[in-house]
Amino acid sequence: MNNDLTFCQMPLDRASTLRKDQTWMQDKLSSEDSCFYFFWRGKFLYHQQKLTIFTKKNSIDTESEYTHAEVFTDALHTNGTIFLGTSADIAYFVCDLSIMTDDEIGLWLAKLVIENIKFIDFRRSLSLLSPQQAAILSYGKALIHWQQSALHCGGCGAKTKALDGGHRRVCLDDNCQKEHFPRTDPAVIMLVEYQPKSGPAVCLLAEHHRTPEQAFSTLAGFVDPGESLQEAVAREVLEEAGVHVTNIRYVDSQPWPFPNSLMIGFIAQASGLDLCLEEEELRSAAWFTAKQLVDFKEWGDDIEGPKLPRKESIARLLIDAWCKSQFEASAQVIAKANQE
Numbered sequence: 001m002n003n004d005l006t007f008c009q010m011p012l013d014r015a016s017t018l019r020k021d022q023t024w025m026q027d028k029l030s031s032e033d034s035c036f037y038f039f040w041r042g043k044f045l046y047h048q049q050k051l052t053i054f055t056k057k058n059s060i061d062t063e064s065e066y067t068h069a070e071v072f073t074d075a076l077h078t079n080g081t082i083f084l085g086t087s088a089d090i091a092y093f094v095c096d097l098s099i100m101t102d103d104e105i106g107l108w109l110a111k112l113v114i115e116n117i118k119f120i121d122f123r124r125s126l127s128l129l130s131p132q133q134a135a136i137l138s139y140g141k142a143l144i145h146w147q148q149s150a151l152h153c154g155g156c157g158a159k160t161k162a163l164d165g166g167h168r169r170v171c172l173d174d175n176c177q178k179e180h181f182p183r184t185d186p187a188v189i190m191l192v193e194y195q196p197k198s199g200p201a202v203c204l205l206a207e208h209h210r211t212p213e214q215a216f217s218t219l220a221g222f223v224d225p226g227e228s229l230q231e232a233v234a235r236e237v238l239e240e241a242g243v244h245v246t247n248i249r250y251v252d253s254q255p256w257p258f259p260n261s262l263m264i265g266f267i268a269q270a271s272g273l274d275l276c277l278e279e280e281e282l283r284s285a286a287w288f289t290a291k292q293l294v295d296f297k298e299w300g301d302d303i304e305g306p307k308l309p310r311k312e313s314i315a316r317l318l319i320d321a322w323c324k325s326q327f328e329a330s331a332q333v334i335a336k337a338n339q340e
């Protein structure tokens with residue numbers, strides 16, 4: 001397991017038993033020590049480019065202290081407050097204000113009377129966050145996404161209400177009362193390698209239509225119902241690139257809150273080099289040696305040439321780990337040759 005991967009360093013105890021205790025939850029919701037993040041339509045609240053946590057007595061940010069009783073009253077009335085977990089017995093919540101219109105959120109922000117406070121898009125703000133903050137917000141964003149899509153019962157269409165601090169919803173129709181729980185969509189992501197009889201191994205990377213030109217990445221896709229993870233890897237690689245794979249091995253996983261996936265990373269061996277691309281998905285694909293990948297540019301670089309995936313992604317972890325293993329293997333070959 002690689003704990004350096006973004007979204008994988010959760011510092012909070014999810015307190016999954018305590019959150020079912022309504023009295024405990026009410027105590028934490030009204031406690032002056034509890035910490036609240038604010039979310040509005042894909043964005044979290046920042047003050048001077050720093051993620052803002054509010055308590056009912058003042059801001060945790062010691063550079064500025066203010067009281068926000070009225071602001072909290074407004075926010076908590078949106079019914080979008082979700083419990084995230086605890087740290088040192090302090091409870092953390094995320095408060096979803098997305099129900100507010102542009103004008104309403106503008107008024108709400110004005111009530112804070114704080115300069116340089118604004119909502120920033122989560123994905124664009126990743127560079128402003130510590131790995132722990134990114135993990136908490138990723139968790140919060142995924143729960144908010146689920147809450148917003150589960151306001152009505154999937155069984156009968158009646159309204160649902162949130163329970164257990166926002167981790168369960170129950171249908172309000174007396175004849176139905178169906179329970180609903182947060183969903184995670186599993187997706188497989190795989191580095192496909194080919195080892196020729198002689199010469200260096202190569203890996204398959206592709207340009208996807210959904211990313212900028214010359215941004216190369218591994219193949220990936222959602223797991224179908226009734227399918228094992230290994231079957232999903234083999235199917236996706238065959239569908240997208242026309243390549244048969246064997247020896248499929250798990251490497252690592254990463255929650256991916258855009259909107260609520262779990263990326264499950266694998267390495268697999270190709271049976272041959274011939275490609276037959278699914279043109280609806282891929283712009284191009286090619287085989288690369290580890291040595292060639294060293295010359296790739298970074299994601300977002302304003303320079304011509306092929307680029308690697310974002311550093312926070314599991315695609316990049318798979319590529320970096322594969323390159324490292326290739327260089328280590330060739331160093332061992334050279335060391336052995338020198339001994340002989």
Ligand SMILES: [Zn+2]
Binds near residue numbers: 153154155177178
């Ligand atoms: Zn129902």
